[in-house]
């Protein structure tokens with residue numbers, strides 16, 4: 001008799017997880033139905049050329065995910081009905097599924113990370129150093145965590161050693177720490193004219209002045225940077241060269257070289273925000289690799305693994321490292337060693353690569369949906385991006401569009417919130433494509449946006 005033998009080719013990550021995923025997929029597509037008995041472990045191991053230990057681990061994992069139930073002497077069975085329900089509960093993110101469709105929060109799709117977390121929690125239970133994870137860490141750090149964080153930056157194209165790394169509670173905390181380390185009240189900080197909104201609150205709080213830099217399709221204009229340096233005597237530049245938010249543009253290598261050169265010539269410290277840099281299959285080297293001696297490179301796992309882990313990875317040049325560590329110590333002592341440990345394990349055991357592969361695939365499908373539904377309005381969308389910047393037709397203002405969209409159950413972020421300084425609002429909006437829990441809801445929301453863009457905003461605004 002032939003046994004159920006899944007095809008594992010093309011599945012990344014450890015073999016046991018590939019087999020667990022294959023079981024989940026077979027249940028989802030109906031090829032394994034409720035109460036079906038899975039093949040005996042020895043036979044499946046032989047058929048797939050795996051060790052019995054690998055198959056045992058996969059079956060245990062499947063049981064943990066609620067897909068199957070094992071009974072001593074009876075074997076392992078697909079769970080009656082429960083599998084889908086348990087999986088759905090496990091994966092359910094803290095996001096609305098019935099309310100308005102939202103394009104506001106720029107978060108990754110909630111995917112398969114919860115499954116990985118269930119496994120990691122279970123593995124952690126058998127760890128010999130659980131007590132140390134609950135303890136205060138000497139110098140606020142665990143060497144292995146710093147090593148894997150450094151290797152993660154290597155994947156983004158930035159050479160780094162564990163010694164150069166400071167871990168934070170996410171990128172936002174990393175940016176705040178960097179500002180605390182390099183700027184004093186009254187200093188001027190340069191940034192793209194359209195920028196990450198919390199930066200404004202940080203500036204306000206620290207008594208910093210901001211100066212906005214003009215951009216073109218390739219990012220910050222070198223001339224604008226040169227002139228601003230002369231005019232303001234600024235000593236810090238904050239920027240997002242890769243998948244800039246809100247515009248989505250990625251600065252070319254030549255432009256990065258130029259910006260690094262100007263920064264060097266004007267003794268600027270650069271704070272490079274690279275939270276989206278893991279997403280493109282191919283990307284220019286980080287700005288930090290052109291000016292490593294003066295760039296504080298900030299990223300986090302919020303967009304690449306899961307926002308709830310709250311782990312930021314900062315690489316700082318030597319002259320700023322102590323101030324940065326002091327700032328972290330003063331603000332929170334250290335990020336939680338437990339989530340740092342989860343992040344470390346995921347980087348080392350292939351889980352992070354697997355989650356990234358899933359995210360790229362999901363975002364590719366979502367970006368394609370946006371192109372199909374929005375047509376030319378999505379022409380600025382990069383091959384892979386979490387967000388899309390849309391210039392509104394003249395008949396709409398961002399306010400009338402936002403109100404009209406809201407009346408049809410769709411929330412959009414207006415361009416104004418990204419303005420570094422109050423001024424003429426760009427008549428544009430940013431659509432974050434990762435937040436919605438299903439492609440169906442995303443498509444529905446995009447269709448409403450497309451219909452509104454095609455309709456006459458001026459007339460509509462007089463009706464609403």
Ligand SMILES: Cc1ncc(COP(=O)(O)O)c(C=O)c1O
Pocket residue numbers: 106169170171172173196240245273275299300301302303307311312
């Ligand atoms: C451009 C940018 N930088 C930094 C952050 C902060 O990320 P984290 O969740 O790691 O604090 C975000 C989050 O939305 C972001 O969009």
